[in-house]
Each structure stands twice: as structure tokens, then as C-alpha cells.
Amino acid sequence: MTEKFLANKIALITGSSRGIGRAIALELAQRGADVVVHYLRRKSAANEVVTTVEALGCRAIAVKANLADAGQVEALFDEIESAFGRCDVFVGNAASGTPKDVLEVTDKHWDWTVDVNARSILRCAQRVAPLMEKAGWGRIINITSPGSTRVLPHYAVIGLSKAALEALTRYLAVDLAPKGIIVNAVSPGLIDTEAVTAFPVDLQATFEYAANRTPTGRLPTPEDIARVVAFLCSDAANMIVGQIIVVDGGYQLLV
Secondary structure, eight states: OOOOTTTTOEEEETTOSSHHHHHHHHHHHHTTOEEEEEESSOHHHHHHHHHHHHHTTOOEEEEEOOTTOHHHHHHHHHHHHHHHSOOOEEEEOOOOOOOBOGGGOOHHHHHHHHIIIIIHHHHHHHHHHHHHHHHTOEEEEEEOOGGGTSOOTTBHHHHHHHHHHHHHHHHHHHHHGGGTEEEEEEEEOOOOSGGGGGSSSOHHHHHHHHHHHSTTSSOOOHHHHHHHHHHHHSGGGTTOOSOEEEESTTGGGOO
8 A cells, every 4th residue: 555645745746747747746646645737838638637636536736837937937836825725845847948959059048948947946946945844844856867967969958957956956955954845856867758759869779778778677767756756755755855866777877
């Protein structure tokens, strides 16, 4: 039987209509959390996640917001407070960015990618931290990427934004831990999701190469990431603070 250690908690997962975010939303619901499913464009997919969460016996709502827009971030939290009155878990999963090499990055690419992938996390943390502090408990978990420290093809501005996100995770962790709010990040390895289809590479060859190079013999799945996020939400992870947890089956140890 799955332990319901998140019963009576409210969890917001950004970008949770598909892929890793969807898996996290369902995993946290299985642990007892009521869920806010954030999306930008995929309303029907977000509603499907809501339906699935409700089938698990938890409450859920879908909320649309462009995280690059400060006003929409405020409106997102206004709606959460109106519906639930609190927010105990924030998972910063939503990410964006145009696949470009570094000399091709324009101001528009930079502004959009950094706003969504890094600045929005700061805005969300500034809004959610008082709610968590009031409850005396909170978890902030950001989803990052190996591109924060490694040079990946066509990943320049996304990697830069993820490096900023990891630094932000550490600063938030130090400032918020005394308030009972634990902050960490999870860095997945290569995962077969719709998001990777935007990159101009041979995906089948890339996945085969990565799987063959991974000591576990397979690539991680969204569900693998979700289980680690759930663990970081548990009280067993109280002393894991400001860390970047790599979940890649050991791939980066050999590269």
C-alpha cells in the first residue's frame, strides 16, 4: 500500500499536462496530495490529468498561466489560494527554449527562456514561501538538466537558464530552510518525452546510444523522476538541502 505522507497537502506542479510534470502530478496524488495542474497550451491534456488525479481520490484543478508573465504568475497563485487556501509543495518543472547554438542566441531567445526557466521560479518561490512559512512546512523542487554544467548540442540558452536555476535553488535552500521549507532540484538524464522532439538530432540514434552507455541498461522514465521528487517531499528527506539530485542511471559517470 502506498504511504499517503502528503495527505492534506496541496501541490503545484508547473508544466504538468504531459511528460515529467504529468508523472510527478500523479505520483504526488498517489501519495495523498491534492494537485494544481498548471499548463500553458494543452487544456485538454491538463483536464485529463485532473480527471486521473480525482480518480485517485484527491482534489485537482487545472490552471493556465504564461510563467514568463509576472501578472499571470500572480493570478496563478491567487487562484490556488482561492481554491485551496494554501500551497505546500511547489515543483518547478515547466521549461521552454529554442534549440540554438550559442552564437545564434538572440535577445528574444534569451529573455523568453530565462524568464520561463529561471525567473519564473524566483517569482513563484517569492509568492509561495509565505504560504509555506505560515504552515510551518514546505517543499520546493526544481527540475533542471545536465545542460547546466555540460555543453549539449543546440542547448546553449536552455543550459544557461538551467545553470541559473541551480544557483537559485541553492540560494533559496539556505534562506528558506530555517523557515521549515526544504529546497532541492532534480536533474533527469535523457528521457523519451515529446519535449526532446524539438531538437534537430537523430532521436532514435541518440536514444539507442544513451541507453547502451547507461550502466543500468535503460534510460530513466518520467516515473523514475516522479518517485525521486516524491521522496524529496517526504520527511525522510529533511536533511537533503540545496542539492542537485542526478537521476540518469549512471550515464554521466561514463561520459
